[in-house]
Amino acid sequence: MEESGAIKKFMYLNRKAPYGTIYALESLEVVLIGAAFDQEVSLAFVDDGVYQLKKDQKTTVNSGIGMKDFSKTYRALEDYDIDKLYVEKRSMEARGLREEDFIVPVQIIDSAQLSALMAQQDVILSF
Amino acid sequence: MKFGILVNEGPYQHQASDSAYHFTKAALEKGHEIFRVFFYHDGVNNGTRLTVPPQDDRNVINRWSELAKQYNLDLVVCIAAAQRRGILDENEAKRQGKDAYNLADGFRISGLGQLIEAGIQSDRLIVFGD
Amino acid sequence: MLHIVNKSPFDRNSLQSCLRLAQPNDAILMYEDGIYAAFKGTVIENDIQTTLSKCKMYVLKPDFEARGMNEGNVIPGIQSVSYSEFVDLTVQYSPVQAWL
Numbered sequence: 001m002e003e004s005g006a007i008k009k010f011m012y013l014n015r016k017a018p019y020g021t022i023y024a025l026e027s028l029e030v031v032l033i034g035a036a037f038d039q040e041v042s043l044a045f046v047d048d049g050v051y052q053l054k055k056d057q058k059t060t061v062n063s064g065i066g067m068k069d070f071s072k073t074y075r076a077l078e079d080y081d082i083d084k085l086y087v088e089k090r091s092m093e094a095r096g097l098r099e100e101d102f103i104v105p106v107q108i109i110d111s112a113q114l115s116a117l118m119a120q121q122d123v124i125l126s127f
Numbered sequence: 128m129k130f131g132i133l134v135n136e137g138p139y140q141h142q143a144s145d146s147a148y149h150f151t152k153a154a155l156e157k158g159h160e161i162f163r164v165f166f167y168h169d170g171v172n173n174g175t176r177l178t179v180p181p182q183d184d185r186n187v188i189n190r191w192s193e194l195a196k197q198y199n200l201d202l203v204v205c206i207a208a209a210q211r212r213g214i215l216d217e218n219e220a221k222r223q224g225k226d227a228y229n230l231a232d233g234f235r236i237s238g239l240g241q242l243i244e245a246g247i248q249s250d251r252l253i254v255f256g257d
Numbered sequence: 258m259l260h261i262v263n264k265s266p267f268d269r270n271s272l273q274s275c276l277r278l279a280q281p282n283d284a285i286l287m288y289e290d291g292i293y294a295a296f297k298g299t300v301i302e303n304d305i306q307t308t309l310s311k312c313k314m315y316v317l318k319p320d321f322e323a324r325g326m327n328e329g330n331v332i333p334g335i336q337s338v339s340y341s342e343f344v345d346l347t348v349q350y351s352p353v354q355a356w357l
Contacts, residue, residue, distance in 0.1 A: 251351060
């Protein structure tokens with residue numbers, strides 16, 4: 001289903017914590033489907049979205065809260081050539097998190113850098 | 128200009144579908160093109176024909192169906208989100224062995240690729256949600 | 258770019274994050290419950306004033322009229338717009354970020 005024409009810049013801007021609502025999981029679903037379209041993709045984690053990347057998430061359909069732990073999917077993004085994962089420093093620090101708390105390597109950027117990245121996008125899918 | 132519209136919330140609970148409708152209608156009336164309206168998350172609940180709102184309230188679902196008819200709009204309901212929430216068309220109901228289907232007029236069920244395509248093909252993608 | 262904010266600033270941090278990340282010459286539209294940020298006499302009026310010196314700000318009239326808010330109390334500098342003008346803003350600015 002690849003489309004012809006110019007490559008567009010897609011940013012997935014994640015601002016919600018996982019499990020409490022479905023947005024984090026479904027954002028990731030779009031990212032995976034979107035990978036087939038060969039666009040320029042980045043993921044940004046802002047506000048409570050930084051919690052999506054917290055390592056050591058422990059739940060399965062049959063244990064814990066009865067929902068699948070989808071955080072491991074972030075590790076698979078590399079295989080889809082998606083390697084631009086940005087965490088806003090201020091959001092991370094405000095929540096007492098550090099780089100080593102994340103399940104995948106990310107680029108920690110300040111708010112001005114994030115603003116500049118957002119301004120370059122063709123499409124921002126915000127969840 | 129060509130627009131893609133994403134609706135992430137169901138009818139009545141949240142204003143998202145109302146805002147998306149008014150935006151879409153205003154854009155069409157100004158002569159813009161709506162490439163597609165994509166319904167995701169609880170937004171798929173905008174596509175059931177079985178709602179019976181009170182007479183003094185707006186009919187969110189019919190409103191979309193009528194707009195689709197008037198402007199030949201492409202209203203697409205995300206298949207994975209729809210299946211989770213019991214929104215089925217006739218084919219899907221048969222395939223899943225269900226005894227009923229409920230997809231409203233003017234809507235069709237398809238995959239998330241349709242959302243990405245809307246992002247690629249449209250000049251703007253506008254997200255309405257919670 | 259255009260930022261659209263539909264949350265009350267007294268309920269969620271959407272507007273706060275928007276103001277933090279908005280760049281000079283960006284535009285910000287407040288709609289749905291987001292309209293409450295556009296009125297005089299609130300604890301965030303100063304933040305709005307500061308933002309107005311670098312960004313254009315708009316508020317959706319049908320949304321604030323529905324909520325009983327008076328156009329006369331809109332913070333000076335914020336322009337009230339219709340759905341049609343909302344569409345115009347999305348044409349004028351790109352990309353559009355929805356601060357849900």
